[in-house]
Amino acid sequence: MNLKERALPEELFVLQILEQRMSLSSPLKHRLYTLQVGYDGEIIFDKWLLAMEWDSIVIHDLRIKQNFSEVQIDTLVITNKKIFIFEIKNFIGEYYWESQTLFKKPNKQVKNPLHQLERSKLLIRQLVNEWQCDYSVEASLIFVHPQFTLFNASLEAPIILRSQIEERLHAFKRLSSGITLENKIFAEKLVQMHLSTNSFSQLPNYQYHQLKKGVPCAHCQSLLTQLRGRKCFCNHCNLQENIYASIHRLTKEFSLLFPEEQITVKKIYDFSGEIVSKQVIRTALKKRYHVCGSGWHSFYLPNVE
Ligand SMILES: [Zn+2]
Structure with a gap:
């Protein structure tokens, strides 16, 4: 069951509207492209998850804050004994790891998505302890694009590539049994914590008279x-x-x-x-x-x- 649907991010929606109504600067065009590609990747993953008919509670796009730390989780799946966190990336091209840093070929450094994943996992674990529940937490970084290639990744890194997604999700599904009332209560508490405003958004300045x-x-x-x-x-x-x-x-x-x-x-x-x-x-x-x-x-x- 889907407890929280994915909505078009407000920043993306605003930029889509503004693109038609004014001339966007290059950084804003780039921001619009990045947000759109990221959102498209999340939608692709949602379709996979839906097709699996996994007996679980799915929460999309959850933003929560705990002890001054704010995280945004693309997809969170609650099962009977386990919580799965999925960070979805729709990168295209050739990437490689070097000294725990991610680069796009030839040498453009990219923000390490594993750091965000680790923070999300930590925060959910804190809540599990605080609410005295009994869940283990597994976090995975998922690359959904077929033209994404990754070199030099550690075998232990929680990374799932496009060719592995179906098999891995089915393996996760086999590990879980039906959801319980306790699972639903936990999920609802999480959704109640969702922050409706996004502190990561960077809305541009615009005035009515500037718009077509x-x-x-x-x-x-x-x-x-x-x-x-x-x-x-x-x-x-x-x-x-x-x-x-x-x-x-x-x-x-x-x-x-x-x-x-x-x-x-x-x-x-x-x-x-x-x-x-x-x-x-x-x-x-x-x-x-x-x-x-x-x-x-x-x-x-x-x-x-
Ligand atoms: Zn038209």
């Missing part, structure tokens, strides 16, 4: 869209979408980029590049949001689900 206005396509995120009847049509990939769904997505983008701003018809109209009528925007907002106030002063709050 328009309604993004649901498929390719292009702003080359136009209204055709009650459909939003993309001139880049030809996708057609119900306009209310498009406005809903546009409003979510606006709220994410400008969380301090109230949502009003006028603001969403402006953000849409004035391609959708205020009446249509008002109807779209009323479908998903709660109206506060009336007339010119009305604004919209998300419905509590």
Whole structure:
């Protein structure tokens, strides 16, 4: 069972939106690429895990802090007697270890992912002891990309390469039996500790007036869209979408980029590049949001689900 689903990281989402609406600096483009590749790797691993039908509790993307130490765990699997931590890397190319340091060929030093893995393992062990549970903890670093090659790794290092993933996961699965109520309680306590804000995020500076206005396509995120009847049509990939769904997505983008701003018809109209009528925007907002106030002063709050 999945106790916590994986969501698109907020920093990645913001950068994806900004890429369409402003010119990103080279470091930000690189950051966007790195986050996207990392996220894609996690999704690949999630599919493997799901296909195994492992009787376990899976927690995705867990960020917790204990004794001033914060860790982010890509995937954590709780079984009857054992907890598995998986750190997932989607590196491409040839890498090698030298003096406990990881390099990308020819000589670019890379942050050692085993250090993060070790910190995660330590923190989970501390919680197991603190909560007086009886779990052993196993942590693995997983490289999911088929074009990743690793030289000179120690045989003892907890590293799993693409060609080994299925076999190793099945071996882990064979070691575990069905989950218990105690496992569920432990998992829920962990999820309650999850930090919703990410201190590792580095959101860029941007201002409303810098951003291109328009309604993004649901498929390719292009702003080359136009209204055709009650459909939003993309001139880049030809996708057609119900306009209310498009406005809903546009409003979510606006709220994410400008969380301090109230949502009003006028603001969403402006953000849409004035391609959708205020009446249509008002109807779209009323479908998903709660109206506060009336007339010119009305604004919209998300419905509590
Ligand atoms: Zn498109």
